[in-house]
Amino acid sequence: MDIPITDNHIHVDAINGEGPLEVARKFQRAGGRRMIIPNKPSWTVNAGTDYRKTMDTVLKYVDIINRETEVDAYAVVGLHPAELSRLLEAGKELREAEEMIMEGLEYARSLVLEGRAVAIGEVGRPHYPVGEEELEAHNRLMLLAMEFAAEASCPVQLHTESSGPEEFREFAEMADRAGIRRSMVIKHFSGPCTRREENHGLTPSLIASRDVVKKGIEKGGCFLIETDYLDDRGRPGAVLGPKTVPRRTLEFLDKGIFSEEDAYRIHQDTVEGLYGI
Numbered sequence: 054m055d056i057p058i059t060d061n062h063i064h065v066d067a068i069n070g071e072g073p074l075e076v077a078r079k080f081q082r083a084g085g086r087r088m089i090i091p092n093k094p095s096w097t098v099n100a101g102t103d104y105r106k107t108m109d110t111v112l113k114y115v116d117i118i119n120r121e122t123e124v125d126a127y128a129v130v131g132l133h134p135a136e137l138s139r140l141l142e143a144g145k146e147l148r149e150a151e152e153m154i155m156e157g158l159e160y161a162r163s164l165v166l167e168g169r170a171v172a173i174g175e176v177g178r179p180h181y182p183v184g185e186e187e188l189e190a191h192n193r194l195m196l197l198a199m200e201f202a203a204e205a206s207c208p209v210q211l212h213t214e215s216s217g218p219e220e221f222r223e224f225a226e227m228a229d230r231a232g233i234r235r236s237m238v239i240k241h242f243s244g245p246c247t248r249r250e251e252n253h254g255l256t257p258s259l260i261a262s263r264d265v266v267k268k269g270i271e272k273g274g275c276f277l278i279e280t281d282y283l284d285d286r287g288r289p290g291a292v293l294g295p296k297t298v299p300r301r302t303l304e305f306l307d308k309g310i311f312s313e314e315d316a317y318r319i320h321q322d323t324v325e326g327l328y329g330i
Contacts, residue, residue: 054306054313059087059320060298061258062129062175062210062241062279065114066093070284073114076295077124084299087324089279090115091129091175091210094136097285102140104132104157112169127330128170129210130161131198134179134191141187151190155197162201171328173202174210175241192227199231199238208237208327210258216240218251225253237327242281242292247274256327261297266305270315275323278302 060080065073065088080088092098092111100106108130118126132154140150164170176198178191195211202209211224221240228238235254240246243257245268258277259269269276278301280293302320305311311319324330 054316056302056313056316056320057086057125057324058084058299058302058316059089059277059324060085060261060280060282060295061089061239061277061324063088063090063282063295063298064093064284065090065111065118066097066284067114068099069097070286072284073117073126074121076282076284077118077122077126080295080299081122081124083296084303085124085296086320087125087127087330088118089127089129089171089324089328090118091131093283094133096139102153104136104153105160107132108157108161108164108170112164125330127328128164129172129174130164130170131174131176131210132157132161132194133175134177134194134212137191137194138179138183138187147186147190151194154194158194158198158201161198162205165202165205165207170207171330172208172210172239173198173205174208174239175212176209177211177213180212180214195224196227196231199228199233202237203231203233207329208239208256209233210239210241212241216243217246218253221246221252221255225255228255236275239277239327241279243276245269245272247272247276249274256323261293261301263301266301267310270305270311276319277323277327278319 095107115126115128246252247269
């Protein structure tokens with residue numbers, strides 16, 4: 054077997070964590086082949102509100118991994134919904150804050166169009182409660198990110214509250230309005246919503262816990278697997294460690310929970326079909 058085991062959402066952080074090389078080497082030693090790496094928020098890279106620097110940082114990390122390891126790394130660029138919340142907490146008016154995020158998303162789109170990133174993300178709305186006006190702004194920005202992804206012919210990775218069929222339907226309807234194929238909208242940190250009647254045609258990226266992935270494969274359908282590893286010395290191993298996706302995949306193959314066909318569909322066909330890699 055030569056399965057290109059892929060972690061669909063894993064962070065690296067040279068400032069607060071072990072950094073790109075150590076994370077990539079741990080991933081590789083466990084059997085991993087490809088890392089899809091979204092940029093971390095601006096405050097983790099001391100960027101202030103320089104959102105270009107925020108995204109350029111992950112491009113630099115991806116280049117390091119590709120140059121110095123055998124792992125294939127790909128950048129996902131965007132603005133975490135907490136960026137808007139922080140601007141509002143700092144006293145920015147909603148309109149001005151929203152325009153700042155919009156400009157950042159325009160830069161993300163340009164990086165994809167230049168071939169320097171493979172997707173826009175993680176974008177969306179907070180997993181914590183916010184007021185109605187702020188929530189409406191997050192929804193406008195999420196729709197805009199989908200529109201930009203449609204223009205750039207790339208996927209968009211969503212960060213949202215915990216989501217079931219009702220939320221997936223809402224995001225699917227947003228995708229239709231934005232003109233992007235539903236399958237190109239990836240729900241990051243998803244539970245096992247792998248049936249079409251649950252995900253309404255979106256692509257769930259399952260958090261790589263045993264229970265979630267086992268339930269996902271039992272239901273069938275197309276999905277990705279991720280750790281959402283933070284690479285933060287203050288939260289070691291959070292959310293799941295960088296070895297988890299390779300180990301989980303090989304364990305499930307060994308136990309017969311995954312067939313080889315399952316593993317290739319998750320790690321090769323779905324990944325390559327979405328990201329064009």
